[in-house]
Amino acid sequence: MKKLMLTNEAVARGAYEAGVKVVSSYPGTPSTEITEFAAKYPEIYCEWAPNEKVAVEVAIGASIGGGRALACMKHVGVNVAADPLFTAAYTGVNAGLVIAVADDPAMHSSQNEQDSRFYARAAHIPMLEPADSQEAIEFMKLAYRISEEYDTPVFFRLTTRIAHSQSFVVTSEREERPLKEYKKDAMKYVMMPAMARARHLAVEAREARLASDVNRMGVNRAEIRSSKLGIVCSGAVYQYVKEATDASVFKLGIVYPLPMEAIRKFAEQVDELMVIEELEPFFEDQLKANGIACHGKEIFGRQGEYSVAFIREKLYGIPSPKSTLTLPARPPVMCAGCPHRGVFYILNKLRLAVSGDIGCYTLGALAPLNALDTCICMGASVGVSHGFDKVGSPAAKKMVSVIGDSTFIHSGITGIINAVYNQSDITCIILDNSITGMTGHQDNPATGRTIKGEPAYKLNLEALLKSCGVGSVRVVDAYDLVELERVIKEEVERPGVSAIIARRPCALLNKKYPPALHIEQEKCMKCKSCLRIGCPAIESIEGGVRINPELCVACGVCETLCKFGAIVG
Amino acid sequence: MLDILIVGVGGQGTLLASRILGAYAERKGMDCKLSEVHGMSQRGGSVVTHVRIGRSVLSPLVSEGEADYILAFERLEALRWSHYLKKDGILLINDQIILPMPVITGAQSYPADITEKLTAEGRNYRLVQGLTLAAEAGNTKAVNVVMLGVLFKMIGETEESAIQALEVSVPAKLLEINRKALALGYRA
Ligand SMILES: Cc1ncc(C[n+]2csc(CCOP(=O)(O)OP(=O)(O)O)c2C)c(N)n1
Numbered sequence: 088m089k090k091l092m093l094t095n096e097a098v099a100r101g102a103y104e105a106g107v108k109v110v111s112s113y114p115g116t117p118s119t120e121i122t123e124f125a126a127k128y129p130e131i132y133c134e135w136a137p138n139e140k141v142a143v144e145v146a147i148g149a150s151i152g153g154g155r156a157l158a159c160m161k162h163v164g165v166n167v168a169a170d171p172l173f174t175a176a177y178t179g180v181n182a183g184l185v186i187a188v189a190d191d192p193a194m195h196s197s198q199n200e201q202d203s204r205f206y207a208r209a210a211h212i213p214m215l216e217p218a219d220s221q222e223a224i225e226f227m228k229l230a231y232r233i234s235e236e237y238d239t240p241v242f243f244r245l246t247t248r249i250a251h252s253q254s255f256v257v258t259s260e261r262e263e264r265p266l267k268e269y270k271k272d273a274m275k276y277v278m279m280p281a282m283a284r285a286r287h288l289a290v291e292a293r294e295a296r297l298a299s300d301v302n303r304m305g306v307n308r309a310e311i312r313s314s315k316l317g318i319v320c321s322g323a324v325y326q327y328v329k330e331a332t333d334a335s336v337f338k339l340g341i342v343y344p345l346p347m348e349a350i351r352k353f354a355e356q357v358d359e360l361m362v363i364e365e366l367e368p369f370f371e372d373q374l375k376a377n378g379i380a381c382h383g384k385e386i387f388g389r390q391g392e393y394s395v396a397f398i399r400e401k402l403y404g405i406p407s408p409k410s411t412l413t414l415p416a417r418p419p420v421m422c423a424g425c426p427h428r429g430v431f432y433i434l435n436k437l438r439l440a441v442s443g444d445i446g447c448y449t450l451g452a453l454a455p456l457n458a459l460d461t462c463i464c465m466g467a468s469v470g471v472s473h474g475f476d477k478v479g480s481p482a483a484k485k486m487v488s489v490i491g492d493s494t495f496i497h498s499g500i501t502g503i504i505n506a507v508y509n510q511s512d513i514t515c516i517i518l519d520n521s522i523t524g525m526t527g528h529q530d531n532p533a534t535g536r537t538i539k540g541e542p543a544y545k546l547n548l549e550a551l552l553k554s555c556g557v558g559s560v561r562v563v564d565a566y567d568l569v570e571l572e573r574v575i576k577e578e579v580e581r582p583g584v585s586a587i588i589a590r591r592p593c594a595l596l597n598k599k600y601p602p603a604l605h606i607e608q609e610k611c612m613k614c615k616s617c618l619r620i621g622c623p624a625i626e627s628i629e630g631g632v633r634i635n636p637e638l639c640v641a642c643g644v645c646e647t648l649c650k651f652g653a654i655v656g
Numbered sequence: 657m658l659d660i661l662i663v664g665v666g667g668q669g670t671l672l673a674s675r676i677l678g679a680y681a682e683r684k685g686m687d688c689k690l691s692e693v694h695g696m697s698q699r700g701g702s703v704v705t706h707v708r709i710g711r712s713v714l715s716p717l718v719s720e721g722e723a724d725y726i727l728a729f730e731r732l733e734a735l736r737w738s739h740y741l742k743k744d745g746i747l748l749i750n751d752q753i754i755l756p757m758p759v760i761t762g763a764q765s766y767p768a769d770i771t772e773k774l775t776a777e778g779r780n781y782r783l784v785q786g787l788t789l790a791a792e793a794g795n796t797k798a799v800n801v802v803m804l805g806v807l808f809k810m811i812g813e814t815e816e817s818a819i820q821a822l823e824v825s826v827p828a829k830l831l832e833i834n835r836k837a838l839a840l841g842y843r844a
Contacts, residue, residue: 255687409720627759
């Protein structure tokens with residue numbers, strides 16, 4: 088029976104049908120739902136790892152141990168996982184190993200627009216890319232076959248538009264696969280120079296064999312429609328091209344290594360060959376290097392997402408309607424009652440510089456809080472503030488780093504160990520909202536629950552920080568502005584490494600709030616300082632301010648900061 | 657092809673609305689693609705969900721100037737996305753204002769003349785008292801389903817088949833309220 092399915096769910100379904108035994112991932116938009124859906128299958132062991140590197144290592148272990156394995160992440164997660172990946176390309180696999188990676192053209196929810204296809208090429212790992220949900224299921228099964236037949240990890244690439252769209256699928260049964268026998272084989276699985284040199288030869292031979300075989304695989308196919316123009320494309324762009332043009336299409340299902348001979352044959356059947364691909368000219372440059380004349384990037388550019396209208400406009404000069412109005416933007420905001428808000432209010436009040444990190448609290452960078460000085464990647468806040476300290480920047484004297492609980496565990500902890508070891512003078516505020524918030528509420532080692540909702544050991548952040556040698560570890564209720572201000576002042580003054588855990592669960596986790604606060608208009612002096620915390624429940628109205636009772640969760644942050652006692656419960 | 661854009665503010669339930677339309681397409685035996693928004697902008701940002709229903713659907717995105725219908729759950733968002741409407745397309749607007757942060761802080765002002773602007777653009781629009789109707793149904797969060805009720809009526813669908821699509825998409829404990837919301841929208 089046909090049913091509509093989100094492509095990310097279809098990736099999980101494909102893994103399930105392929106008999107995958109272990110899934111280990113770290114959340115990241117737009118990849119998160121793959122693992123969440125995989126966790127619903129009782130036959131699959133599924134976990135959130137603390138970061139992508141660990142996730143890939145777990146998957147490698149499961150694969151060598153004999154069961155099919157999957158690790159999922161967003162594009163920047165591959166940077167974190169790159170170390171094990173590049174060497175897993177050398178060891179190859181026992182049971183199939185697939186790494187799902189979701190790119191985010193247009194940066195709907197990301198800090199950069201990197202193109203993960205280069206990792207396939209750099210690490211010599213084949214990469215598949217589906218163009219809808221049904222293909223996601225079929226390609227996952229193919230990915231495992233390729234992995235085992237060619238003894239290689241396989242990348243499974245998605246982009247936001249495919250990952251987060253639904254289309255019809257037909258599912259099949261799971262193929263249960265007994266564990267493959269594990270045999271100790273140091274020449275294959277222990278990578279030190281002597282063994283790795285031999286394996287490097289195997290990598291090259293494997294890639295040559297694959298580069299030839301992909302010319303005959305059905306997922307790479309020519310669809311001849313016109314002899315004038317031929318277009319090479321993959322993924323979402325394939326759908327756009329089919330709809331926007333009547334050109335012939337070469338659809339790539341395997342985006343690395345490229346089926347050069349099949350494309351060369353295709354090129355001979357058309358007068359003009361174009362490549363249409365989002366982000367970098369990954370296909371185009373390789374085709375050119377192989378002497379296949381083509382073009383495309385000079386017309387379409389490297390930025391953002393493409394669409395049917397965009398391709399029509401660039402190809403045929405058909406303009407698509409654009410909005411000519413300048414309207415107030417509607418950026419995402421920290422929710423009403425978000426425990427991060429009060430911390431930023433105090434940091435602004437104390438005029439502190441803030442090295443930021445990645446999570447819901449990154450929204451503190453936006454108006455009206457404008458509270459962040461830097462935001463680079465997950466975990467960077469700690470190292471960046473240590474760098475400010477060591478270079479002797481005057482800003483370092485009045486600086487803190489802020490980092491979420493999940494991000495701290497992901498890669499902030501190593502920054503803290505470094506800072507203590509190298510005698511830094513920094514203050515790190517851990518915004519512990521007891522969940523991985525930004526990506527939609529995933530459990531993590533500090534929540535005390537597994538991905539399946541089962542109880543787990545709850546990481547003790549205080550004890551962890553102390554054992555790293557952090558001189559002062561303080562815990563404060565993130566809603567208690569008075570205490571927050573006092574503690575932050577003290578710790579910024581204190582020499583050495585200090586940590587403050589600002590603790591309060593994400594407001595969205597609590598479903599039973601006290602009644603909304605309101606403003607006693609006769610006491611309100613219209614100073615509007617409550618508007619400076621950027622709470623979506625506090626609105627500027629004609630002649631004053633109002634609290635929207637639909638949104639207010641009575642966190643009390645505005646109540647504390649109002650000098651006139653005009654905000655009451 | 658039926659091209660529908662659902663626009664609103666993160667948290668207003670555009671996702672559920674699109675999934676109900678997906679269930680509708682499934683029951684009709686039509687092809688369908690939905691393009692959803694997950695992630696950052698769900699935190700109160702401007703969100704858009706694309707629904708395409710037809711014999712065979714390729715792109716999951718509705719193109720600018722080609723939407724048959726836009727369901728706007730908020731007034732400003734109606735204006736923001738109105739250029740997606742095709743010439744004789746219809747814009748259904750929930751008559752609700754949700755202030756964006758730049759307006760809350762006073763940095764920008766909320767356009768007072770949204771309907772005038774839409775008229776000047778030559779848009780075919782209809783205002784719906786979605787919030788009032790949702791409250792009447794028992795939950796102000798049901799605005800999305802009220803708006804779907806209006807849409808199902810407009811596309812000439814029977815109330816029964818609208819309700820069937822709803823039933824497979826909504827958890828049992830919320831079904832009663834949503835059924836009421838759908839009916840109120842259908843008759844609005
Ligand atoms: C390497 C990497 N992996 C994953 C992500 C996606 N991501 C962005 S924020 C975030 C989690 C933030 O959780 P937490 O630190 O607990 O802060 P919260 O959002 O709860 O405030 C994740 C997983 C990323 N940006 N980079």
